[in-house]
Amino acid sequence: MSLVARHLEANGIPTVIVGSARDIVEQAGVARFLFVDFPLGNPMGKPYEVAQQRTITAAALDLLERAWVPRTTVQADVTWGDDSWRAVYMRVDDGNRAALAAAGEARRNEQAAAKVDGRARND
Amino acid sequence: MIDPAYRSFVSYIDKSREFYGAHGYERPYQWAYHADTPPFAPLPGLLATLRLGVVTTTFPPLPSGQERPPKQAYAAPVDPPPTAMFTEDLSWDKDATHTDDPESFLPLARLGEQVAAGRLGSLSPRFYGVPTEYSQRRTLTVDAPAILDLLREDGVDVALLVPL
Numbered sequence: 001m002s003l004v005a006r007h008l009e010a011n012g013i014p015t016v017i018v019g020s021a022r023d024i025v026e027q028a029g030v031a032r033f034l035f036v037d038f039p040l041g042n043p044m045g046k047p048y049e050v051a052q053q054r055t056i057t058a059a060a061l062d063l064l065e066r067a068w069v070p071r072t073t074v075q076a077d078v079t080w081g082d083d084s085w086r087a088v089y090m091r092v093d094d095g096n097r098a099a100l101a102a103a104g105e106a107r108r109n110e111q112a113a114a115k116v117d118g119r120a121r122n123d
Numbered sequence: 124m125i126d127p128a129y130r131s132f133v134s135y136i137d138k139s140r141e142f143y144g145a146h147g148y149e150r151p152y153q154w155a156y157h158a159d160t161p162p163f164a165p166l167p168g169l170l171a172t173l174r175l176g177v178v179t180t181t182f183p184p185l186p187s188g189q190e191r192p193p194k195q196a197y198a199a200p201v202d203p204p205p206t207a208m209f210t211e212d213l214s215w216d217k218d219a220t221h222t223d224d225p226e227s228f229l230p231l232a233r234l235g236e237q238v239a240a241g242r243l244g245s246l247s248p249r250f251y252g253v254p255t256e257y258s259q260r261r262t263l264t265v266d267a268p269a270i271l272d273l274l275r276e277d278g279v280d281v282a283l284l285v286p287l
Contacts, residue, residue, distance in 0.1 A: 007267035029157035039216035047224035104146025
C-alpha cells in the first residue's frame with residue numbers, strides 16, 4: 001500500500017495512510033502516515049466502537065490537511081487496552097519451534113505436489 | 124504489558140522474518156525501502172471542497188466456490204456500504220480481533236459523517252481495492268497505475284489508504 005501511496009503522490013494526488021505496521025510503512029517512505037498502535041486488522045478503530053472510529057477518521061483528515069513535509073507520522077490518540085497481542089502474534093519460541101518447522105515442511109510438500117498436478121496458481 | 128526498556132511498537136519486519144524463518148524459509152522477504160524524500164503532493168484546496176477516495180487491501184465477499192480474490196485492482200460502489208469484506212487471505216491478528224465490522228478498516232459511514240458535517244467536500248461514489256502482492260514490481264507497474272486510473276475516472280482529489 002505504501003508503494004501505491006508513493007505512486008499517487010508522484011502523480012499529484014495527496015494521500016494519507018492509516019495503518020498499524022509502523023516499521024513497514026515508515027521504511028517504505030510515505031508522505032503522511034497515521035499510526036494506530038493496534039493489532040493488525042482494525043486500523044480505523046475497534047469493531048463497532050463508533051466513537052473511536054470517529055476519532056481516527058478525524059485524525060486522518062487533520063493529518064491530510066496539516067502535514068507540510070513528507071514522512072510525517074502522527075500516532076493516533078487511541079489505545080487497544082490489553083497489550084498481550086504484542087508478544088503473542090507470530091510468536092516463535094522453544095514451545096512451538098518444532099511445530100512451525102513441520103508446518104513449513106508440510107506446506108512446501110503440498111506446493112510441490114500441486115505443481116506436479118498442474119494445480120498451482122500463478123499468483 | 125509495555126516495558127519502556129524495549130521498543131513499544133511491534134516490528135512486523137522482525138516478526139515475519141523470524142516467523143517464516145522458523146518455518147524453514149531461508150531467504151527473508153525484502154520489504155520496500157526508500158531513503159529518499161518521498162513524493163509529496165500538497166492539497167489542491169480546502170478539504171471541505173475536495174473529493175476523497177478510500178483504498179483498501181480487502182475484497183468484496185467471494186462468489187461461492189472461489190477461495191481467493193483475483194489479483195486485480197477494483198472499484199466498487201460506496202452506497203450502500205458493504206456489510207462484509209473478505210479478509211481471510213490477508214495477514215492480520217486473527218487471535219486478537221476480527222474484521223466483522225467493515226468500518227474498522229473501510230470507514231465509509233464515518234467519512235459520510237465528515238461530509239455531512241462539512242469537514243470533507245465529498246466521498247467518491249466508489250471505493251477502491253488493491254491486491255496484496257509478493258512482487259513489488261507488480262505493485263509498481265500494474266496495481267498502482269490501475270488505482271491511479273480508477274481515482275482519476277471518479278475525479279478523486281485526495282486518497283485515504285488503509286492497509287489491513
